[in-house]
Amino acid sequence: MTQKASAARARYAVALTGTLLLAACGGGGSDDGTGSATPASNLSAAQQNYESFALAANGGLHYLRGQLSISTSGSGAVSVGPDSNFYSIDQSLAQSPANGPQMVTQGLSSLSASLSVPTLEIQRYVVNGAVVTSTQEQVSYSGANVQITDLAADGHTAVMTLLGTNYTVVPLSGTIAGSPSELFTGSALGIVTNTINGTSLYNKQASWQSGAAYMKVTRQTVGDTVYTGDCVAPQTSGPNVTPCSTSASTLEAFFPYTSASDNRTYNLSDGQIVTLAGVRAWVANTALDSPTTEYRVFYQNNGQIDAGAVIRDGTTMAIAPAGSTTPQDFYILMNSAAVQSVKAAITF
Secondary structure (H helix, E strand, O other): OOOOOOOOOOEOOEOOOHHHHOOOOOEOOOOOOOOOOOOHHHOOHHHHHHHHHHEHHHOOEEEEEEEOOEEEOOOOOEEEOOOOEEEEEEEEEOOOHHHOOEEOEEEEEEOOOOOOOOOOOOOEEEEOOEEEEEEEEEEEEEOOEEEEEEEEOOOOOEEEEEEEEEEEEEEOOOEHHHOOHHHHHOOHHHHHOOEEOOEEOEOOOOEOOOOOEEEEEEEEEOOOEEEEEOOOOOOOOOOOOOOOEOOOOOHHHHOOEEEOOOOEEEOHHHEEEEEEOOEEEEEEOOOOOOOOOOEEEEEEEOOEEEEEEEEOOOOEOOEOOOOOOOOEOOEEEEOHHHHHHHHHHEOO
């Protein structure tokens, strides 16, 4: 995450949204599943760490996001604009996935009494030749790992699968200000720890509550995942994305194409035409400038050319930590005690 904590990268609105980043975070629901119960002692270390946060009885998983609009008056007073947000995406498991696949229960909570939570963009995918949205997530165990499957609205079609292979818990104690630097650079907590005109956005003397901790999560994609979105205005939210071109119905006739968001002109020879996710698609040879390795995609769709991006099978999900150009191959989740500590410490 950047300090704005925006998971979406606006390339034709083709984005890695909160849904994508959090696909490995939670579960829930009343499904008893079809697998036999597995004692906790038979869980791997990664699965035990995951459950120590994820189970509802343990307070669930919490992922911080935010974007602050800060201004100063003539006298130097600092204020946070009402269009700002600082919140957590909250997820929990009703029971262990060892009892069978569990469905995600998710909500949003503002960490500031004066700010509202935003409306999150719903990620769109190309699956079996159609544009679909993901509305549900299913968590299961695969060997020693945690597998997360995003499902389409039909509740059956898998649109994306991630494999969580490492879950490392880091206990927190003492003052928030004295926490490990990776917590500030690798999570949205960093946006409130800056000092503006000598004014802090949180109480630097505040301490972590007992039991507070964060967890570092590493995940890889299972299979190719193709995202799509609006190539140009207007912005849409359903299966009918705004195309790049309605005058070119084939990829051969579409190029060259100048992309303002990618800051380059694409030629036909810059990629390969393949069948991808059930559509005829052009896939760039060179990866996009993004933390997670992904490639620009243009594809034919009912007489028009739409834009997307593909993350290949086995790719490690990464974020852009604050103050660094080197991708970070894990993301950070907090437990309930840690989130409540942050909520009590902020001053806006």
